[in-house]
Amino acid sequence: MVVRRIAAGVLDFGVIRTEFQLSEEYPAEAVAEATAAVDAHAGEREDRTDLPFVTIDPPSSMDLDQAVHIERTAAGGFIVHYAIADVGAVVVPGSVLDKETRRRGQTFYLPDGSLPLHPRELSEGSASLLPDQTRPVALWTIELDATAAVTQFSVRRALVKSIARLDYAGVQADADAGTLHPSIADLPAFGALRAAAALQRGSIELKLPEQEVVPADEQKSTWRLELQPRTAADDWNAEVSLLTGMCAAQLMIEARIGLLRTLPPPDPEAEVAMRKTAGALGLDWPTTTSVGVFLAELPANAPDTLVMMTAATTLLRGADYAAFDGTLPDLLEHSGIGAPYAHVTAPLRRLSDRFATEVCLAVSAKTDVPAWARDALPELSEIMRGSDSLANKVERACIDLTEAFVLAPRVGQKFSAVVVKSADGKRDSEIFVNDPPVLAKCTGAPPEGQVVSVQLTTADITKRAVAFAYSK
Structure with missing residues (x-):
């Protein structure tokens, strides 16, 4: 149908x-x-x-x-x-x-x-x-x-x-x-x-x-x-x-x-992992500042903010x-x-x-x-x-x-995306494409927190599946 x-x-x-x-x-x-x-x-x-x-x-x-x-x-x-x-x-x-x-x-x-x-x-x-x-x-x-x-x-x-x-x-x-x-x-x-x-x-x-x-x-x-x-x-x-x-x-x-x-309560290891991510992105997160305050003070819509907000989902499970x-x-x-x-x-x-x-x-x-x-x-x-x-x-x-x-007619095209989660060996990276707004998986291990160019490789309507690929 x-x-x-x-x-x-x-x-x-x-x-x-x-x-x-x-x-x-x-x-x-x-x-x-x-x-x-x-x-x-x-x-x-x-x-x-x-x-x-x-x-x-x-x-x-x-x-x-x-x-x-x-x-x-x-x-x-x-x-x-x-x-x-x-x-x-x-x-x-x-x-x-x-x-x-x-x-x-x-x-x-x-x-x-x-x-x-x-x-x-x-x-x-x-x-x-x-x-x-x-x-x-x-x-x-x-x-x-x-x-x-x-x-x-x-x-x-x-x-x-x-x-x-x-x-x-x-x-x-x-x-x-x-x-x-x-x-x-x-x-x-x-x-x-x-x-x-x-x-x-x-x-x-x-x-x-x-x-x-x-x-x-x-x-x-x-x-x-x-x-x-x-x-x-x-x-x-x-x-x-x-x-x-x-x-x-x-x-x-x-x-x-x-x-x-x-x-x-959040798993303490999840906050440790978040702090490592913040450090890798060069974000200042004082040890005396709570997760909530740190997130609230991040600039809206910045690539680093998307990365940290995505990382914080592990705290709320x-x-x-x-x-x-x-x-x-x-x-x-x-x-x-x-x-x-x-x-x-x-x-x-x-x-x-x-x-x-x-x-x-x-x-x-x-x-x-x-x-x-x-x-x-x-x-x-x-x-x-x-x-x-x-x-x-x-x-x-x-x-x-x-x-x-929406993406089916555009397979093969390039898109600008923010890498919100890097590949961990078990899962592909996760990216956010702004136009059209799509959260999707991406192969090729693009660098977390960076704005990169990715290619749309899959847009399968029957399977409701979308995928992108990154290459340097």
């Missing part, structure tokens, strides 16, 4: 859906349940429709999980209000819809459309925090001092109304122009302080180029590769979500029940989920964040967040965790591991297919 569509000059991602057995088709009963969903906690909620919430998402997104409002305190601190779609209140435990979402695990994203965790009637309709709609939410209220350190927080069920649907590029443009929406006017200051605190905690942030497959025309008849733009607004907004996940983890640990996202009830797990922290952390901010798109949020609501209210949430914890780790693995494979397959499709 791929070969036939390629011959017509059209790239079809249906082959990837078929290969990984992905389908948007829901059982009719699950769709009916999603369509008829009602708030199980209607009448119990605090009315906070007075707060002018806004959402910040990609322009095409309709499954809006989060809405935010930030205000300054008289003492120069912040109050962050973060509203999360209350999916636990609209999905009936044990229902066909509940069982189907457990089978899926999360929303899968392909270039030509998503395969949602919940039917669109719910995820892009009645549960989505769309503007000018009153919605049931789990409302986090987090108070911070003038350094953006948390002083107190809570989460409770509430009703809110978003008044504006914003996107990252628009928020960045408004910030640059000094015209940010009043509800997030303090987001840049908050984000900068939280980012500084993250480095002090020992967090490690990798800023590698992210490939994105985008339509080359309005009809989506052909596609191209771009580097996904990441703005400061992305980082500011991410700090809100990270803060909330850290507060959630604290609640869970104190109550000894929940689901954490964990990452073991072994991410997992840890469910617990009564006895704390041996590993509590996420070393990349530098603190315990839990997923609670994307329940429309990620299964685990519905249950983790329910735990937090109960703990914050000093009530018993509902049996449906408590009983699900042991299986959630396995469900999410499998779902995350599948999502990564699907994303990689889409990028690999597009790389081969």
Whole structure:
């Protein structure tokens, strides 16, 4: 099927859906349940429709999980209000819809459309925090001092109304122009302080180029590769979500029940290898400077920076989920964040967040965790591991297919590339070609950290394989 569509000059991602057995088709009963969903906690909620919430998402997104409002305190601190779609209140435990979402695990994203965790009637309709709609939410209220350190927080069920649907590029443009929406006017200051605190905690942030497959025309008849733009607004907004996940983890640990996202400490040998690489590139890395600070201070998009960011991926291996009830797990922290952390901010798109949020609501209210949430914890780790693995494979397959499709007519041509990882005797070197943006293997052992000329030797659409060769 791929070969036939390629011959017509059209790239079809249906082959990837078929290969990984992905389908948007829901059982009719699950769709009916999603369509008829009602708030199980209607009448119990605090009315906070007075707060002018806004959402910040990609322009095409309709499954809006989060809405935010930030205000300054008289003492120069912040109050962050973060509203999360209350999916636990609209999905009936044990229902066909509940069982189907457990089978899926999360929303899968392909270039030509998503395969949602919940039917669109719910995820892009009645549960989505769309503007000018009153919605049931789990409302986090987090108070911070003038350094953006948390002083107190809570989460409770509430009703809110978003008044504006914003996107990252628009928020960045408004910030640059000094015209940010009043509800997030303090987001840049908050984000900068939280980012500084993250480095002090020992967090490690990798800023590698992210490939994105985008339509080359309005009809989506052909596609191209771009580097996904990441703005400061992305980082500011991410700090809100990270803060909330850290507060959630604290609640869970104190109550000894929940689901954490964990990452073991880096292997000391991995940092030793990184320091050798930095030395070989002539980069100054004082022994007193942490990995996170060193990486944060590297110049953006420089060849040496790409090499070091790629090398740092060896520090962030072994991410997992840890469910617990009564006895704390041996590993509590996420070393990349530098603190315990839990997923609670994307329940429309990620299964685990519905249950983790329910735990937090109960703990914050000093009530018993509902049996449906408590009983699900042991299986959630396995469900999410499998779902995350599948999502990564699907994303990689889409990028690999597009790389081969875009490069197929150019086999034999020369390209300029940065060598981000040298050959180690077992694996070929890894290079980054800027135009089109491609990460690929390269034979010939080109020198790490250098900009070199390489020749495209393979672009196999059927195998989704691309390869380059270097010669002196």
